[in-house]
Amino acid sequence: xxxxxxxxxxxxxxxxxxxxxxxxxxxxxxxxxxxxxxxxxxxxxxxxxxxxxxxxxxxxxxxxxxxxxxxxxxxxxxxxxxxxxxxxxxxxxxxxxxxxxxxxxxxxxxxxxxxxxxxxxxxxx
Amino acid sequence: xxxxxxxxxxxxxxxxxxxxxxxxxxxxxxxxxxxxxxxxxxxxxxxxxxxxxxxxxxxxxxxxxxxxxxxxxxxxxxxxxxxxxxxxxxxxxxxxxxxxxxxxxxxxxxxxxxxxxxxxxxxxxxxxxxxxxxx
Numbered sequence: 001x002x003x004x005x006x007x008x009x010x011x012x013x014x015x016x017x018x019x020x021x022x023x024x025x026x027x028x029x030x031x032x033x034x035x036x037x038x039x040x041x042x043x044x045x046x047x048x049x050x051x052x053x054x055x056x057x058x059x060x061x062x063x064x065x066x067x068x069x070x071x072x073x074x075x076x077x078x079x080x081x082x083x084x085x086x087x088x089x090x091x092x093x094x095x096x097x098x099x100x101x102x103x104x105x106x107x108x109x110x111x112x113x114x115x116x117x118x119x120x121x122x123x124x125x
Numbered sequence: 126x127x128x129x130x131x132x133x134x135x136x137x138x139x140x141x142x143x144x145x146x147x148x149x150x151x152x153x154x155x156x157x158x159x160x161x162x163x164x165x166x167x168x169x170x171x172x173x174x175x176x177x178x179x180x181x182x183x184x185x186x187x188x189x190x191x192x193x194x195x196x197x198x199x200x201x202x203x204x205x206x207x208x209x210x211x212x213x214x215x216x217x218x219x220x221x222x223x224x225x226x227x228x229x230x231x232x233x234x235x236x237x238x239x240x241x242x243x244x245x246x247x248x249x250x251x252x253x254x255x256x257x258x259x260x
Binding site: 011012014015019029030031032033036039040043044118119121122125 | 148149152155164166167168169173174176177179180181182
């Protein structure tokens with residue numbers, strides 16, 4: 001089974017991308033920051049194959065620095081930077097399509113729509 | 126409150142909002158709870174947990190650490206959750222919790238850290254069973 005590391009600071013985005021990928025039959029680990037991603041890579045034996053990283057990751061270490069570190073330290077990991085919510089969902093769909101196990105569980109557009117709806121409700125509250 | 130936290134009558138796995146800032150502890154709890162069949166919304170901070178509540182994502186139970194980074198802690202999250210959903214099971218994990226603070230936050234159960242992920246799962250299951258039997 002392939003293992004995907006999803007790195008996104010927004011819990012609503014991270015959770016829905018991760019659940020979509022889990023429904024595809026992939027193992028998924030969620031990190032909210034570059035520091036957490038580093039912890040999972042350096043301190044566990046999760047055997048991560050793909051890192052799906054929000055390109056606008058906030059914090060002291062940005063997504064590009066994380067990508068450079070992963071590429072140097074774990075050259076076998078495929079790193080995908082997503083520049084927008086739309087591209088993150090699209091990339092998750094691509095990862096799902098390439099996976100060896102299950103087909104896409106549901107339309108990726110429904111994931112995008114749900115994330116947008118929940119974020120809008122959060123921001124209204 | 127803008128939207129219900131859960132959708133009565135909808136067949137789905139119970140969703141647990143988990144708040145734990147220590148990534149390896151969180152990962153262990155997440156895996157244990159997912160293996161038990163729960164959907165887990167994993168949050169690093171209580172503020173993230175509050176974001177989830179405010180989004181209207183259906184949540185059936187909360188498991189939260191008390192001391193998390195950010196503007197609010199796990200007890201403040203518990204208070205907001207209780208105001209939104211009076212019957213929502215809330216389990217608090219902490220190494221430092223004052224009993225009076227737990228009572229003020231109206232949490233259902235408290236486990237002192239360090240605690241095994243299996244003990245958390247077992248306590249959560251009992252809380253959800255109680256919740257179902259009272260529904």
